[in-house]
Every structure is written in C-alpha cells, then in structure tokens.
Amino acid sequence: xxxxxxxxxxxxxxxxxxxxxxxxxxxxxxxxxxxxxxxxxxxxxxxxxxxxxxxxxxxxxxxxxxxxxxxxxxxxxxxxxxxxxxxxxxxxxxxxxxxxxxxxxxxxxxxxxxxxxxxxxxxxxxxxxxxxxxxxxxxxxxxxxxxxxxxxxxxxxxxxxxxxxxxxxxxxxxxxxxxxxxxxxxxxxxxxxxxxxxxxxxxxxxxxxxxxxxxxxxxxxxxxxxxxxxxxxxxxxxxxxxxxxxxxxxxxxxxxxxxxxxxxxxxxxxxxxxxxxxxxxxxxxxxxxxxxx
Numbered sequence: 001x002x003x004x005x006x007x008x009x010x011x012x013x014x015x016x017x018x019x020x021x022x023x024x025x026x027x028x029x030x031x032x033x034x035x036x037x038x039x040x041x042x043x044x045x046x047x048x049x050x051x052x053x054x055x056x057x058x059x060x061x062x063x064x065x066x067x068x069x070x071x072x073x074x075x076x077x078x079x080x081x082x083x084x085x086x087x088x089x090x091x092x093x094x095x096x097x098x099x100x101x102x103x104x105x106x107x108x109x110x111x112x113x114x115x116x117x118x119x120x121x122x123x124x125x126x127x128x129x130x131x132x133x134x135x136x137x138x139x140x141x142x143x144x145x146x147x148x149x150x151x152x153x154x155x156x157x158x159x160x161x162x163x164x165x166x167x168x169x170x171x172x173x174x175x176x177x178x179x180x181x182x183x184x185x186x187x188x189x190x191x192x193x194x195x196x197x198x199x200x201x202x203x204x205x206x207x208x209x210x211x212x213x214x215x216x217x218x219x220x221x222x223x224x225x226x227x228x229x230x231x232x233x234x235x236x237x238x239x240x241x242x243x244x245x246x247x248x249x250x251x252x253x254x255x256x257x258x259x260x261x262x263x264x265x266x267x268x269x270x271x272x273x274x275x276x277x278x279x280x281x282x283x284x285x286x287x288x289x290x291x292x293x
Contacts, residue, residue, distance in 0.1 A: 059119040063132065065238035066167040068201065069109045072236065076128050079119050090125040098133045103157035110160045110233025111136040139239060148246035152184065163245035164233035168197035171258045176244035178266050181251050191254070193223035201234035208284070259283060 061079045063072055073087040080086075091098075095106030104111065108129065113136035117128060140160060149159040162183055170176040186193050196210045202221035203214070215224035220231050237245075253266040255273035257280050265276040 061117045061119050061128065063112065063114045063117065063236070065114040065241070066164075066235045067112075067114065068235050069107075069112055070204065072112045072132070076125055080123060080125065080128075082125065087125040087129070091129055094126055094129060098130060099137050100133060101155075101157050103155060104232070107232055108133055110157075110164055110236055111140075112236045113139060114236055114238050136236075140242060145242065145246055152246065158229055159245050160237065160242070161229050161233045163237035163241040164235045165193070165195055165197055165229075166244050167237040167241040168200075168235055169195060169256075170241070170244075171264045172262065173240050175256075175264050176241055177247065177249035178251060178253060178264075179256065180244040180248035182253050182256055182266065184248050185252065185254055187228065189254070190227060192225070192227045193229070195223045198223045198230050198234055201230070 059079065061075060063075065067075075069091070070088070073091065074084070076087040077084050091108055092106075098106070098108055098111075100106065100108060100111055112129070112132040115132075115135060117131055119128070140156065145159070146156055149156050152159070154162070162180065165183060166176050166179045170179045183193060183195075196208070198221045199210060199214050199217060199219075200206055202217060202219040215222070217225070220226060221234065223230060251266065252268040254268050255270065255276075256264055256266045257273065257276045258264040259276055259280045260283055265273075267273050267276070
C-alpha cells in the first residue's frame with residue numbers, strides 16, 4: 001500500500017559567501033601568508049652563530065727522573081716549538097734570577113725537578129725553568145731534608161749532587177739507599193767515588209762501558225782520578241733518590257755492580273767485587289752475541 005504522505009525531498013544547499021565575505025577571507029589568508037613570509041625573512045636575516053670550537057686541552061711536558069739539563073732544555077725547545085738552543089741560552093742568561101742555592105752559581109742542574117708541567121700559549125722557556133726550579137726548592141728545601149743533610153756533614157747542594165749520582169747509578173728504587181751508602185762510605189774513607197755516571201756526564205753520553213782511557217779524562221767530573229763529589233749534580237734527581245741520599249742504608253759496602261737487570265751485588269770485599277764484575281762482563285758478551293746484527 002502506498003503511503004498517503006510521500007517523503008519530502010531535502011535539497012542540499014552549499015555554503016555561499018557574499019562578496020563582502022569573500023573579500024574578508026582573501027584578506028585574512030593574505031595576512032597569514034605575509035606573517036609567515038616575514039618570519040622566514042627575519043630568520044634568514046639574523047646572523048648565523050659560528051659553531052664554537054672546543055677549547056684545546058693544554059699540553060704537558062714530562063721531565064723524567066735523572067734527565068740532565070741538556071735533555072730538559074731540548075724537551076722545552078720542542079714543547080714550545082722554538083729554535084734549538086733557545087732554552088739553554090735562556091737558562092744561562094737567567095742564572096741569578098732563578099731561585100737556586102748560592103752553591104749552584106746560577107747552574108740549574110739538579111734543580112730542574114722531574115715532574116709533569118702544563119704548557120699553554122703563554123708558556124716561555126723562562127717560565128718553565130722557573131716552575132721547575134721553584135718546584136725543586138719546595139720539594140728539597142724542607143727543614144727535615146736540611147737537618148738530615150747537616151747530620152751527614154753535607155750541605156743541601158752536596159746532598160742533591162749525591163742524589164743525582166744515586167739516581168744515575170741505582171738499577172732499582174730499592175737499590176738507591178745502598179748506592180747512597182757506598183758513596184758515603186767511600187767519602188768517609190777518603191776513597192775516590194769511581195762512578196761511571198760522572199764520567200758519562202763529562203763525556204755527554206750514557207753507556208755501561210768504561211775504558212781505561214776514559215778514567216784518565218781530565219775533568220772535575222772524573223771521579224776515578226779525583227776524590228770527593230763532582231762540582232755539580234750530574235742530573236735532576238727525584239724525591240726517592242733524595243731520600244736515599246740523606247738516609248743511606250746501613251752497611252759496610254764499598255763496591256757494587258749490576259750483573260743483570262734486577263741483580264745488583266754490593267760488597268766490601270774487593271776480590272768479591274772483581275768476581276762480580278767478571279760475571280757482568282760475561283753477561284754483556286752473551287747479550288751482545290745474541291743480539292741480531
């Protein structure tokens with residue numbers, strides 16, 4: 001059966017803007033676009049910040065225990081990228097301005113304290129030398145070390161000289177106090193020290209081989225021909241060597257030789273010492289023969 005009342009048709013009407021509405025909409029869109037363009041232009045016009053470079057870490061200079069002043073000078077020249085010989089000349093000219101004991105007479109050998117030193121763009125040869133000498137003065141100039149030096153009948157400068165010999169001669173830190181005792185015993189008996197290290201210093205070398213001709217060298221550092229201590233330290237000792245210099249081990253030793261790494265023989269008997277030296281020489285020949293040519 002058909003309905004008596006047919007469904008009414010709904011007519012969809014789209015949204016229509018009046019002429020005035022269309023003008024307002026266009027104006028709004030233009031405004032939005034204009035603002036966006038202005039923001040982009042402002043961002044483009046702002047100067048771009050350059051990326052900051054990370055600060056370079058300061059360099060450091062390592063001065064090992066026992067280095068001679070000549071080695072220290074060369075290391076400072078290299079660290080500061082200055083002409084070779086610059087630091088040596090600076091040390092010679094600085095002389096009296098460095099805080100050295102009067103006994104040193106302006107020579108910083110023995111007082112260029114072994115340590116790690118900062119190196120920055122403001123560092124100079126003079127500033128690094130002063131840093132090293134001041135550090136040595138602080139470490140060596142304690143009342144306890146001064147008192148110990150006096151008890152041994154030594155000045156502090158003489159004690160630094162002994163420490164430099166101990167540093168050069170001892171095979172291990174454990175041997176330092178014994179080497180120091182040999183130095184003190186020989187001096188007490190008015191014997192020449194007969195240390196190869198002092199000859200090496202005079203000849204500006206480092207070697208285990210000392211010849212008879214070497215022992216005839218005319219030099220105040222030739223402790224085979226001259227009694228007593230050399231006129232200056234022969235290197236720059238560390239604190240362990242300095243402690244050994246003022247506190248030698250108890251013993252009657254007059255001789256020592258390192259027959260092999262870690263095996264240093266100390267004795268008061270010359271014949272025993274000769275046998276030890278012969279063993280050292282045999283070990284040297286064996287090592288030389290086994291080394292590839």
